[in-house]
Amino acid sequence: MPERGFAGDEALACLLRLRGREADRDALRAEVGADPSPETLAEALGRRGFHARPVLPGPGGLAVLDLPTLARLREGGWILLRARKGGRYLLLGPGGRTARLDRDSLAGSLDGTVLDLTPGLPGRGGLWRRLGGLLARNRNALALVAGCALLLQALGLVTPALTRVVLNRALPDGAGGLLLLASAGSLLGAIFHAWIGYVRGRALLHFSQRMDLGAERGFLEHVLSLPYADLRTRALGEWLQAAGGLSAAKDLLPEKTLGAVLDGCLALVLLGAMALLLPGPAAAVLGGSLAVAAIALAAGRIEVAYQARQVALGAREQSLLAGLIHGAATLKACGAEGQALSRWRAVFRKGLLLGLGRARTGLWAEAAAATLARVQDVGLMAWGGLRVVRGELDLGTFMAFLQLATAFSGAFLGLAGTWLRLIVLAPQLQRASAILEIPREEVPPPRVPDPSPAAVEARDLWFRYGPGSPWILQGAALQVPAGGRLLLDGPSGWGKSTLLRVLAGLETPSRGEILVGGQPPSRMRDRIVYLPQSVQLYGGSLLDSLRALSAGAATPAILRAAEATGFEAFVATLPLGWKTPLPQGGRSLSGGQRQWAALTAALAAGKGVLLLDEPLANLDPVSAAALGRVLAEGPWTVITAEHGRTRSQTP
Numbered sequence: 001m002p003e004r005g006f007a008g009d010e011a012l013a014c015l016l017r018l019r020g021r022e023a024d025r026d027a028l029r030a031e032v033g034a035d036p037s038p039e040t041l042a043e044a045l046g047r048r049g050f051h052a053r054p055v056l057p058g059p060g061g062l063a064v065l066d067l068p069t070l071a072r073l074r075e076g077g078w079i080l081l082r083a084r085k086g087g088r089y090l091l092l093g094p095g096g097r098t099a100r101l102d103r104d105s106l107a108g109s110l111d112g113t114v115l116d117l118t119p120g121l122p123g124r125g126g127l128w129r130r131l132g133g134l135l136a137r138n139r140n141a142l143a144l145v146a147g148c149a150l151l152l153q154a155l156g157l158v159t160p161a162l163t164r165v166v167l168n169r170a171l172p173d174g175a176g177g178l179l180l181l182a183s184a185g186s187l188l189g190a191i192f193h194a195w196i197g198y199v200r201g202r203a204l205l206h207f208s209q210r211m212d213l214g215a216e217r218g219f220l221e222h223v224l225s226l227p228y229a230d231l232r233t234r235a236l237g238e239w240l241q242a243a244g245g246l247s248a249a250k251d252l253l254p255e256k257t258l259g260a261v262l263d264g265c266l267a268l269v270l271l272g273a274m275a276l277l278l279p280g281p282a283a284a285v286l287g288g289s290l291a292v293a294a295i296a297l298a299a300g301r302i303e304v305a306y307q308a309r310q311v312a313l314g315a316r317e318q319s320l321l322a323g324l325i326h327g328a329a330t331l332k333a334c335g336a337e338g339q340a341l342s343r344w345r346a347v348f349r350k351g352l353l354l355g356l357g358r359a360r361t362g363l364w365a366e367a368a369a370a371t372l373a374r375v376q377d378v379g380l381m382a383w384g385g386l387r388v389v390r391g392e393l394d395l396g397t398f399m400a401f402l403q404l405a406t407a408f409s410g411a412f413l414g415l416a417g418t419w420l421r422l423i424v425l426a427p428q429l430q431r432a433s434a435i436l437e438i439p440r441e442e443v444p445p446p447r448v449p450d451p452s453p454a455a456v457e458a459r460d461l462w463f464r465y466g467p468g469s470p471w472i473l474q475g476a477a478l479q480v481p482a483g484g485r486l487l488l489d490g491p492s493g494w495g496k497s498t499l500l501r502v503l504a505g506l507e508t509p510s511r512g513e514i515l516v517g518g519q520p521p522s523r524m525r526d527r528i529v530y531l532p533q534s535v536q537l538y539g540g541s542l543l544d545s546l547r548a549l550s551a552g553a554a555t556p557a558i559l560r561a562a563e564a565t566g567f568e569a570f571v572a573t574l575p576l577g578w579k580t581p582l583p584q585g586g587r588s589l590s591g592g593q594r595q596w597a598a599l600t601a602a603l604a605a606g607k608g609v610l611l612l613d614e615p616l617a618n619l620d621p622v623s624a625a626a627l628g629r630v631l632a633e634g635p636w637t638v639i640t641a642e643h644g645r646t647r648s649q650t651p
């Protein structure tokens, strides 16, 4: 292990050079400083067209990183992870010093932060454009897969040629030497075939893994970067279906689409070879294969109609299922399990019937296509056998033709099969494409949170949830000076939460203006924290959950906030303290404790403007009063939605 790491700017220069980019160290130092944070390094890489993110991959995650990249050492400084071979990592440190470490020793000497440069879903546009871009970024692996597949196909032509030689020349002439030569050729061909198959399999595995990582993460990144309004208007089932569509498209692309292109090439070559041997029967085989493919495609068209309805129903069914599982406790408490189940069952049954109809069509088509293919085989055997018996055709040519015809039918049907899958999956793929086509929200890159309070002003705000929905805000206005307090009060459904979301920049008003510290809220993300009415804690430890909710606040900041809100006293009563594991959603905490935790995280985020939606509603009066005092005394601008009190004050 090199004794010390690179300084941040030097590490960046080194990485850029390894990735084939110009890197002037002085210019880089002026750009990122001498001791840049991982986020600053990622941003600098982003400006040069790399998709870089700081991650905490853990020992297992190191294996899927795109190398070369940078990792931060436990003792400080950065090290270059240059390559990975046989489970060991080649490291590069200052002065060109290198070392090789196994995964666990490497993980032990890092502080956990690594820059992940795995390409995500590139660019803009729909599904195919983005997946195409991802393919292009992995073109070396793709070229290896294609090259191997072509070689395998070329080897497939050797067997019919050898069969012809053996049957027409070696056997009738008793040419032992030729027979031996043909056998040795076959054996060598088989060994070469197995080796190329292995290389292709490995390249495909590597390629699929990178596609998986890029596509799935790219999709999630895209979803999380969408405007809030787009996120709230779609049901969970729609997101799941879109994710399923992307997954299917991604699986189709490397193996099937590449396979289809190669199948197409192979089919042409085989057809040419057949036509050279026996032109008439070659035309008959082509006709038979076209008929089989036509049956499959006609059935596919019917299946598409079923599939489109299945996708729509599937989205509803998955949304209902998620709601049922998520709200199982409430349903049980209300004794409404039966009703919920029967609603889900009704949708599920419809989906099942559609699936059945689709499967039946598929079965009919399969049976018809198989029968036709058999008829063609039998016809070919009868025709060829008769001609061989009559001495009009030599046996070797006939057997070679049969082998070519079988391979041709396989390649042709493979091509039709891929096309069929594409058209049947079209409705699901369209759903993924529609989501990928939604433009991302332009959000300025994250900056260090700004704890200074800012004035919040809103004038003539008009907002409604959709074109036909009633207006929720009709000319709303407010003015809170920096460090001031405003309590929003009103009956349920009055629009308090809506107003807070509009002020936070999550919802866009139809009319009116909002200024936070003189800027639109979307530009002030580093200063605004919005705490919704019902918070979702994350799984993992209690500390992890608060860190996530506070957008990555450092542990000392979380501990300071917990001391201020009194949450630390509660954590001290837990046997595992901050390491207490939480289930997803934090259900092992009471409603009040969850709110307490979320408020602590909001304060730990270190931002100057707090927009809080009923933050104390679930707490007991004593804790609520104590927390109310903390909020009243702190240096923030606070706008709180609460029932029962209307008060506005300035410090």
Ligand SMILES: Nc1ncnc2c1ncn2[C@@H]1O[C@H](COP(=O)(O)OP(=O)(O)OP(=O)(O)O)[C@@H](O)[C@H]1O
Residues within 6 Å of the ligand: 232, 465, 472, 490, 491, 492, 493, 494, 495, 496, 497, 498, 499, 533, 641
């Ligand atoms: N996502 C949504 N889509 C459509 N309408 C919505 C949505 N969220 C809220 N509304 C509607 O907006 C109105 C205001 O809701 P909002 O949650 O802002 O009220 P509130 O004053 O915070 O109520 P409460 O005190 O009960 O929390 C309600 O009539 C509600 O039906």
